[in-house]
Amino acid sequence: MEFRKRPGGRSARVRDAVRQATLAELVERGYTGLTVDNVAERSGVHKTTVYRRWGSVEGLISDALELARDEPWPIPDTGSVESDLRGIVQLVRTGFDDPELGPVSSAFVAAAMQDPAAARALHDFFAARHEQSAEVVRRAIERGELPDVVDPNEVIRVAVAPVYYRLFVAHEPVSEDDADRAADAALAAARAGVL
Template sequence: MTIAEGHGRRPGGRSARVRAAVRAATLSELAEKGYTALTVEGVAARSGVHKTTVYRRWGGVEGLIADALEMASEEPWPIPDTGSVEDDLRALARLVVTGFTDPDEGPVSTAFIAAAMQNSAAAVALRRFFASRHDQAAPIVTRAVARGELPPGTDPVEVVRAAVAPIYYRLFVSREPVDAAVADRAAGAALAAARAGAL
C-alpha cells in the first residue's frame, strides 16, 4: 500500500530504486515489528539508504507510511469477473479476508490500519488507498447492472463498501475471527440490499 512519486521527480533511475528499497524496508519492518515500533533508523538500516536521505525525502514515519499506502493504491487489484454478481462479491469479500489473515500480508495490512488510527497523514493516505480499491472494484456492480442482475442506478462504491464493511468491523471493532463464511455472509447481505434498491 503506497504514495505517488510526484514533486517533479523523473520516473525510473536512482530515485525510483531508492523509493522501492525504502518502501520494501517499510513493509518488512511493519510486518515484523508493527506500526508502534516502526522507526526511520530501522527502515534506513534495512533499505541501505542513509537515514538523512530518508528524513529529507519522507520526513519521518508518517511519510513512510503514507508513501507505502500511495504506492499500493497504484497497484492493480485482482478483481473477480465470474459472470455472476453473487460470485464476484463473494470472491471480493474473500480477497479482503485473505489480505488480513495471510501470514505475510496480514501483519502489514493491520499495521496500516493501526497507523491510520493514530496519525492524520496515514489516515488521509488510507482513505485514498480505499478510494482506489473501490474504484477498481466498481465494475463488479456496473457489469451486474448491465446484465440486469441489479437495478439501474445502483451505486457501485456503496455495494463494495457494504460487502466488506462487516469484515473490517469484526477485525478492528469487535475483534472477532474472520473466515470465508464471514466473507460470504457479508457479500450476501450487500447483494440483498443492492437487489432491494437500498444501495
C-alpha cells in the same frame, strides 16, 4: 515477501528500496515498532536521505500506501455478481489472514487511527479500491442483474464492512462463511433497491 518492483531511475530505485524496507519492518515489528532509523538501515539508503525525503514514520507509511494504491488488485470476473462480490470479500479476508500481508495491512489501519497524514493516505487507498472493485457491480448493472439506480461503490463498502468490523472493532474471527454472508447481504440490499 516480494512486493512488486517498479522500473525507473535512481530516485525510483531509492524509493522502492525504502518502501520495501518499510513493509518488511511493518511485518516484523508492526506500526508501533516502526522507526525511520531501522527503515534506513534495512534499505541501505542513507539515514539523512530518508529523513529528508520521508521526514517521519508517518511519511514512510503514507508513501508505502500511495504505492500500494496502484498495486494490481485481482477483481474477479466470473459472470455472476454473487460470486464476484463473494470473491472480493474473500480477497479481503484472506489478505488479513496472510502471515505477511496481514500485519502490513493491519499496521496501515492502526497508523491511520493515530496520524492524520496516514489517515488521508488510507482514505485515498480505499477510494481507489472501492472504485476498482465497483467494476463488478457496474458489470452486473450492464447485464441487468441489478437495477441501474444502485451506487456501485456503496455496494462494495457494505460488502466488505463486516469483515473489517469483526477484525478491527469487535475483534471477532472471520470465517469463510462470515465473508460470504457479508457479500450476500450487500447484494440482497442492492437488489432491494436500498443501496
